[in-house]
Amino acid sequence: MNDFSTQLTHWYDLHKRNLPWRITNNPYAIWLSEIILQQTRVDQGLAYFERFLAEWPDVFSLANASEQEVLRMWQGLGYYSRARNMLHTAKDIVFRYNGEFPSDYHTLLSLKGIGPYTAAAISSICFNEACPVIDGNVIRVLSRIFGVTEAVDSAIGKKRIEELAFLLMDNQEPGTYNQAIMEFGALQCVPSSPDCEKCIFKDRCYANQAQAVKLLPLKEKKTKVTLRYFNYLVLSWEAGGRYKTIIRKRLRDDIWKGLFEFPLVETHEETDFERLQHLPDFVKLAGTTRFHLIKQSVTRKHILSHQKIFARFYHLHFDGPLDLVDENNISLISQNELQSYPLPRLIDRYLQEIDGNL
Numbered sequence: 104m105n106d107f108s109t110q111l112t113h114w115y116d117l118h119k120r121n122l123p124w125r126i127t128n129n130p131y132a133i134w135l136s137e138i139i140l141q142q143t144r145v146d147q148g149l150a151y152f153e154r155f156l157a158e159w160p161d162v163f164s165l166a167n168a169s170e171q172e173v174l175r176m177w178q179g180l181g182y183y184s185r186a187r188n189m190l191h192t193a194k195d196i197v198f199r200y201n202g203e204f205p206s207d208y209h210t211l212l213s214l215k216g217i218g219p220y221t222a223a224a225i226s227s228i229c230f231n232e233a234c235p236v237i238d239g240n241v242i243r244v245l246s247r248i249f250g251v252t253e254a255v256d257s258a259i260g261k262k263r264i265e266e267l268a269f270l271l272m273d274n275q276e277p278g279t280y281n282q283a284i285m286e287f288g289a290l291q292c293v294p295s296s297p298d299c300e301k302c303i304f305k306d307r308c309y310a311n312q313a314q315a316v317k318l319l320p321l322k323e324k325k326t327k328v329t330l331r332y333f334n335y336l337v338l339s340w341e342a343g344g345r346y347k348t349i350i351r352k353r354l355r356d357d358i359w360k361g362l363f364e365f366p367l368v369e370t371h372e373e374t375d376f377e378r379l380q381h382l383p384d385f386v387k388l389a390g391t392t393r394f395h396l397i398k399q400s401v402t403r404k405h406i407l408s409h410q411k412i413f414a415r416f417y418h419l420h421f422d423g424p425l426d427l428v429d430e431n432n433i434s435l436i437s438q439n440e441l442q443s444y445p446l447p448r449l450i451d452r453y454l455q456e457i458d459g460n461l
């Protein structure tokens with residue numbers, strides 16, 4: 104064990120949070136926690152982890168779930184491809200590996216939704232393989248302490264981080280070491296304003312000594328953010344004494360694939376109802392049935408990592424049923440059934456705000 108990993112694991116013993124995936128080395132539970140925690144804060148992910156394990160305690164039960172059930176359980180976590188891939192991999196493990204998780208890094212890496220980071224986490228924590236995890240936390244810690252001044256998203260910067268990660272790894276207890284460095288990044292060496300005065304590495308940390316904490320890690324590429332304008336049509340009409348509405352499953356390779364939403368007219372810029380109702384997509388949806396605009400929401404901003412969505416909801420009441428209910432991705436439902444479908448958070452939040460009153 105080198106000096107760095109000794110100090111780090113000692114710090115971890117004293118400061119680690121009590122989390123349910125820390126008391127197991129069951130690969131199913133570790134895999135679940137790692138997938139949930141990608142792009143998700145621990146406090147938010149914790150409840151999901153517990154709900155998933157309670158509903159599907161092993162890979163066999165998860166493999167038997169439907170996509171709709173899994174997406175519904177995942178609702179609110181974002182990056183829904185993680186949930187779809189998870190279900191795919193659960194089936195793969197049951198059918199190709201008789202329910203046994205592969206134990207080595209390279210086989211794990213061949214499974215859908217398992218990238219280098221997750222493969223390293225599972226193989227080290229569950230099977231003691233000396234594979235360092237490299238995620239945002241680890242990159243930040245290593246670049247600051249060891250002064251990686253190349254951009255960490257450049258080829259040379261990535262190589263330096265990888266070399267350091269392998270060099271510093273504790274080969275005796277790789278799982279503990281990996282958890283320790285991630286926890287150190289999450290609790291101590293946080294992205295902005297870390298408390299360097301209280302840090303065990305303050306005397307040897309390059310960034311602290313060179314007053315470069317704010318500058319590291321350095322990145323050369325800025326994330327490009329696309330602006331999108333969503334006009335949701337909340338359509339309703341009365342049939343047999345009940346109010347009906349329409350939701351559609353998103354089928355394209357785009358955000359929220361597999362989730363349900365109100366019929367959508369996407370525009371290139373913000374528009375108003377006067378213009379919207381003459382657009383071909385709207386006319387196609389509304390057909391010839393007479394409608395009244397009951398209410399419309401203000402523009403709501405929904406921010407994803409690469410997209411900023413400006414959404415409006417238009418509530419339209421129709422005098423009779425619409426013609427398009429035969430399209431195969433459309434579901435005609437009663438309004439009170441909405442909550443049993445997996446919905447994007449944007450829509451779920453809106454429904455909560457209006458208390459389900461369509």
Ligand code: SF4
Binds near residue numbers: 247291304
């Ligand atoms: S001294 Fe500051 S920048 Fe350096 S490792 Fe500690 S918390 Fe991070």
